[in-house]
Amino acid sequence: MAQTQVGTVTERGIELDENAVTGLKAALRGQIIGPEDPAYEQARKVYNGMIDKYPGLIVRCADVSDVIATVNFARDNGVLLAVRCGGHNGAGLGTCDGGLVLDLSLMRGVRVDPISHTVRAEGGCTQQEVNHAASAFGLSVPVGIFSTTGIGGLTLGGGHGYLTRKYGLAIDNLLEADVVLADGRLVTASDHENEDLFWAIRGGGGNFGIVTSFLFQAHPPSMVTAGPMFWNYEEAFEMMQWYREFSPAAPEDLYGFFALMNVPPAPPFPEHLHGRTVCGVVWCHLGPADQAEKDLADIRQSHPPLFELTGRMPYTALLSLFDPLLPPGLHWYWKGDFFREISDEAIEQHLKYGSQLPTLLSAMHLYPVDGQANRVAPDATAFHYRDAKWSMIMAGIDADPANDELITSWTKEYWAALHPYSAGGAYVNFMMEEGLDRIRATYGDNYDRLTTIKARYDPDNLFRVNQNIPPKP
Numbered sequence: 001m002a003q004t005q006v007g008t009v010t011e012r013g014i015e016l017d018e019n020a021v022t023g024l025k026a027a028l029r030g031q032i033i034g035p036e037d038p039a040y041e042q043a044r045k046v047y048n049g050m051i052d053k054y055p056g057l058i059v060r061c062a063d064v065s066d067v068i069a070t071v072n073f074a075r076d077n078g079v080l081l082a083v084r085c086g087g088h089n090g091a092g093l094g095t096c097d098g099g100l101v102l103d104l105s106l107m108r109g110v111r112v113d114p115i116s117h118t119v120r121a122e123g124g125c126t127q128q129e130v131n132h133a134a135s136a137f138g139l140s141v142p143v144g145i146f147s148t149t150g151i152g153g154l155t156l157g158g159g160h161g162y163l164t165r166k167y168g169l170a171i172d173n174l175l176e177a178d179v180v181l182a183d184g185r186l187v188t189a190s191d192h193e194n195e196d197l198f199w200a201i202r203g204g205g206g207n208f209g210i211v212t213s214f215l216f217q218a219h220p221p222s223m224v225t226a227g228p229m230f231w232n233y234e235e236a237f238e239m240m241q242w243y244r245e246f247s248p249a250a251p252e253d254l255y256g257f258f259a260l261m262n263v264p265p266a267p268p269f270p271e272h273l274h275g276r277t278v279c280g281v282v283w284c285h286l287g288p289a290d291q292a293e294k295d296l297a298d299i300r301q302s303h304p305p306l307f308e309l310t311g312r313m314p315y316t317a318l319l320s321l322f323d324p325l326l327p328p329g330l331h332w333y334w335k336g337d338f339f340r341e342i343s344d345e346a347i348e349q350h351l352k353y354g355s356q357l358p359t360l361l362s363a364m365h366l367y368p369v370d371g372q373a374n375r376v377a378p379d380a381t382a383f384h385y386r387d388a389k390w391s392m393i394m395a396g397i398d399a400d401p402a403n404d405e406l407i408t409s410w411t412k413e414y415w416a417a418l419h420p421y422s423a424g425g426a427y428v429n430f431m432m433e434e435g436l437d438r439i440r441a442t443y444g445d446n447y448d449r450l451t452t453i454k455a456r457y458d459p460d461n462l463f464r465v466n467q468n469i470p471p472k473p
């Protein structure tokens, strides 16, 4: 590609030299969207409505060749590069001001091998798309809890969800990845090829390159017994005490994340409970229907819920259960930490802030990360907290920008009250832009090796719009 000059930076982004953009356009099968394009306003948006950035250029790549051309263009022209898959990152790390967004959302092909139970997914897929394809063969891929989250950001940060206790994190089921590196080369990373890169991308985020294709191990079943049970907030202390003992000891077929939340004011939630603060657990049982029903019946009997919405359903239906409540464009501010235990003192803090949820949609969740995820050594992948039992998130959420300050300060205060009881670091996918110390705390003893691998694969830090691991000098 011819060397081109980048124009001046304006308020709305970089004004690229026309020749440079024409050269890139000619190299692409996908789309280029600039600030003057009618599609720009929609294309610049990410899931979190609080993020309001104006990239100079958005490139929707159609294939690996487009990704390589765009990486080469950004590097050769000194353009800030952000990479986007599902756009769900809370801190908005799938976009940037004044740079180039490499958008993978046209790359959504999925291919299932029903013999080896493996699923190959292009780098722009959502978790729902991957699981929709797998479900036709009675299989599921261990991902998160929400349908439209991108497989890219979720997997590269670790990826915990309904299948974690039984099958581990998303990265524990990653067999291979195709990666476009900062120098424009396409390489494969696996246990047999570019092993250091494979180690780093399993938890190290988008720091090392752009993953154009993931190969996952899938597992049966595709049908689960699942859904939420809710209890009165007055019982929350006792329920959290029960949950902290019950969950780690439960069979690994049974997963349940704990929530402090308000009952959403919409069907199928009972009208007389709309808006009431409750505590709850969202269950997912992977075992046979009769065993699942028996296990849930035992819980019901020992702790009769206020109401519940459990039943037999496809795993894909469970992933999209909360879609209508959390459409794109809501304003989010979230923070998190890992926990090895939940003390009575920590529960007291939870109940204090849980009783002050600033808006209807704001909530706190505790996601189990034990079971199979704990059986992997802390240095086997970049994901360090292999002895944690829960990954916590508190999220201030609202549609009204006027409440940004309210949801942000509640989240920060709640987090500050709980942090002293935590394992010390947070899940990288549950962080806002919180600085290098927090990133180091996330990776613990693995941090130093990550900086070495970063220096090898991306010495100039081209991939820096992420929870950035700077290259070792």
Ligand SMILES: Cc1cc2nc3c(=O)[nH]c(=O)nc-3n(C[C@H](O)[C@H](O)[C@H](O)COP(=O)(O)OP(=O)(O)OC[C@H]3O[C@@H](n4cnc5c(N)ncnc54)[C@H](O)[C@@H]3O)c2cc1C
Binding pocket: 046, 047, 082, 083, 084, 085, 086, 087, 088, 089, 090, 092, 093, 094, 095, 104, 123, 124, 143, 144, 145, 146, 148, 149, 150, 151, 152, 153, 154, 155, 156, 157, 158, 159, 160, 161, 205, 206, 207, 209, 210, 211, 212, 326, 429, 430, 465, 466, 467
């Ligand atoms: C409603 C909701 C529910 C969630 N539930 C879960 C959950 O259950 N479990 C869980 O683990 N997390 C969950 N998350 C957090 C989620 O994992 C992170 O927000 C993650 O960053 C989203 O990935 P994305 O691809 O959608 O984001 P994007 O904003 O597109 O990207 C996030 C980061 O990943 C990088 N990236 C994305 N794709 C690639 C790629 N192919 N190659 C290289 N780099 C890439 C980007 O550069 C960016 O730095 C949830 C988030 C939301 C909003």
